[in-house]
Amino acid sequence: MPAFNETENIPILHNRIAEVFNSLPSIDWELILVDDGSRDTTWKTIGSLVGQDSRVRGIRLSRNFGHQYALMAGLEHAAGDAVITMDCDLQHPVEMLPPMIEAWLQGRHIVKMVRQDAPHTGLLKKWTSRLYYALFTWLSDVPMREGLADFRLLDRQVLEELKQFQEEGLFLRGLIEWIGFDSCEMPYQAADRLKGTSQYSLKKMLKLAWHGISSFSILPLRIGMLIGISGTVFSVLGILYALYGKLIQRETVPGWTSIMMGISLLFSLLFVYLGILGEYIGRIVIEVRNRPRFIVMETSGFRKTQDAGPHFHRRG
Known part of the structure; x- marks a missing residue:
């Protein structure tokens, strides 16, 4: 989970995830929180959770590299047979984790979560989202369903393939669609942000949109x-x-x-x-x-050999 100025949401999120996995005693799990250059006490909060729960891991990037790179930093450190990526603002419902895991246990390599627009979602946001996904599909020949988000489950085999991509301008939604593998979709209703304000500005959204198109189409x-x-x-x-x-x-x-x-x-x-x-x-x-895509300044909760940052993740 990438975190940028999310110090208020992280403890609540950890408690909810722990409650979900308490109902799944046969599943061993870890929670990797990636501090993407936060300006508040996010890293201190993560460190506190690491001290309280041995299943929590922390990664601190040297500055704000962006949502996609923070996700990739967590994916490169994940040790599980399956990995779930989601945001830590509680808009991605933790109640969907058990059915996602069940679909994986039944043989699905990828479980894609498809966002359903809330009744109060503005028309402009709905239409621009639909237009972008239609435009991406037309330009790239990589079909992408409207409403796909970075809330998904990846099998270890898919993750290992994804880690081979060392390109700049990450657009994980497109890369995962391009990779293929057996997948399924599940709808979910995005909740309102619990605390704080969104740090994902219009500029960042436009930048991600352009990276998506330019990475997959000439x-x-x-x-x-x-x-x-x-x-x-x-x-x-x-x-x-x-x-x-x-x-x-x-x-x-x-x-x-x-x-x-x-x-x-x-x-x-x-x-x-x-x-x-x-x-x-x-x-x-x-x-x-060939500059590093992101720099890990320090880690917490991993093996001691991994905690001696900084780490330079060079492409190629």
Whole structure:
């Protein structure tokens, strides 16, 4: 579970998870909390829980690397035969853990949780979410169900395959869909956040959305090429028409305004797709640098050989 300024929610979450697993005495479990550069007392709270419960583990990143990287840090340290990822703001209901585990015991490698919109969810959020998942599926050829979240169960075999992906710009939802394996879906109703305010800003959501599309598709570049070819054809036709009017008909071609509008439009599209091209080139530069995806400053509750941070998780 990634945690960013969640000091109030963590103890309540731990108690609820412990209650759930008390009803499953045959299951051995661990709780890995990843402090993603929190500015409050989140790490102190995690350390307190580690001292109280030997099943709790803590990972502290050196700064805020982002939700997806915090999840990956936890996944790389997980030791279980199956791993469940979820948020620690209690919007992902812990009551769904037993049926998820039951589906895994029945042979499912992946259990995907599909969020059902609450009655008070705004229309804008509903439609933008649907639009994004439809756009991602169309651009990437990787089908993605609307409502999928980072609340899921992964079998150890799936996790080992996932850990081989060392790319920058993590988009775990897309990667897990791409990997495949036998899976099932379960609906859940997202609860309201118990305490605190969401740290997932619009900027972070847009960044994640772009990483998802650009990691799985080069179709935007191909669309730009097609628009460029079409614009070139129309421009050549316009030049021929202007030359015909000037040399053959001996008159000035009317429509100067429309021509200027067309030129402005073409230049605007050109710069838009230069920007898209620049984004892809920027991603290539980041990959070539091969910097660590995240840095673990310290850990708590793991084996002593794992507690002597910092740890640099280099790609490749």
